[in-house]
Amino acid sequence: MERTIENESTSAPAVQVVNLTKAFHQTPVLKGVNLEVAGGEVCCVLGRSGSGKSTLLRCMNLLESFDSGRIIVNGELMGYREKGRRLYTLKFAEIARQRSSIGMVFQRFNLFAHMTALENVMEAPVRVRRLPKAEARERGMAMLERVGLANRASAYPSQLSGGQQQRVAIARALAMDPKVMLFDEPTSALDPELVGEVLGVMRQLAADGMTMIVVTHEIAFAREVADTAVFIDAGLAVEHGPARQVLSQPEHPSTRAFLERVLK
């Protein structure tokens, strides 16, 4: 079920990563990653533990700084203003504005522990978008409805299962009406029987046309939902192409070795 990508953005990609490098204390983690994700595309990021997948994703919304290269989301250079031959670092407020149109879902959910599900979903629309409370509440309920949790709106995170928490986290990101959603192993902290409900929500999101970049070890999900896949190895995107090809007939030996190990 290859979805055709007939967005206006087929010309300019929704996310463009150019020659991204990043080192932690002199240890290079990303060594020049190139990646393009078109609007409406679902891109799965695969790779061994420690290969730099989370770092790549966190750079995309500037939770992590990078050393060189550039990241362009929806045509906007992330984190810098280019003037002549120089890149000026943006102020935090500007970075916050850029982040507000990129949704992020974390491995450990990171729901605000002192707020109910609904309050979690309402917080950013009210504080960042300055939406009136009543409107944000309505919107929040609609988002919770979308992930099937309207009936748990007044529950605190500690009263929800991991799968429910992750669905609230997705609703929280969606409430900001993001142009791109980043998922960092959204199901790997979940008990096996709870994985399905989260993948179900993500599948629906993909069907609705959301641009998604998903770090995952769920190969079956990637095969079914992803349009493209990228394999990260030792800080490089060694293989990038249509999901079917990368996941079934990988060219690079390390991709092949990885898939053999994961599918065993």
Next chain:
Amino acid sequence: MPVQASDQASGRSQMNPIPSDEAPIIVPERKPGRWVAAALVLVVAAMVVNTVLTNERFQWDVVFEYFLSDRILAGLGNTLNLTLVSMTIGIAGGLVLALMRLSGNPVLSSTASAYIWLFRGTPLFVQLLFWGSISALYPRLSIGVPFGVEFATFSANDLISPYTAAILGLGLNEAAYMAEIMRSGISSVERGQTEAAYALGMRRATTTWRIVLPQAMRVIIPPTGNQLIGMLKMSAMVAVLAYPELLYSAQLIYAVNYQTIPLLITASLWYLIVTTVLSVGQHFLERHYQRSDGGRRAKE
């Protein structure tokens, strides 16, 4: 071998003499030492109570004569005022210092560390004396451009009254302690909470106020209650500045009538009453925060 085995079998049946339809009676361990210790303590306590009540020099009539007197009550009011105002300064200052320490700015962070080092490293009593005699150090205070023009000058003696010196001394000292409490509270909030807020496009200040501080409260509030009770008692040191809080009011009275002991008891009773009330409040606050803590941490 077979003999031993049969011995064991019979031994086992002896160990179990109770008919199965009757519940066994459980005999608790006997603790004679406890009774002896309790009896000793009770005797000593009775002796203390006896002498306190019968020794006429305690002069309980004088204690209660002044207990509700205007001057003692005014002193009590001043003590409560000092405690609350100084604590407010301490909490606000502590928050600022904690945020400075946790900020990435090395100048702010080391300034806060130096402040904490200075105020925690010197006796409060000495600090109070300093504030009381600040006018000797800076007879004139002025407002103006740093190292430049002065717009207005004041006499320090007029500006720094004993009350001002007292709340400065107590509040600035408290800020150093509150800073450490706030810092540990803020650090107790998982990094992921801040990251989630940033990822949603929230600014630093919004994240601190809306996400980090409310969650830090469960760590901050219990020790802050202790600090408040401590502050109530520390405020007695302000007597050295001749500010008529509870203790100094009592001292002023016994300086005239020489009823030193009864008036010290009067003041102590009031301190006890207020600390008891505060402790009860503290107990409920702590229970409240422990509960929400336990409930929320359970599934983290």
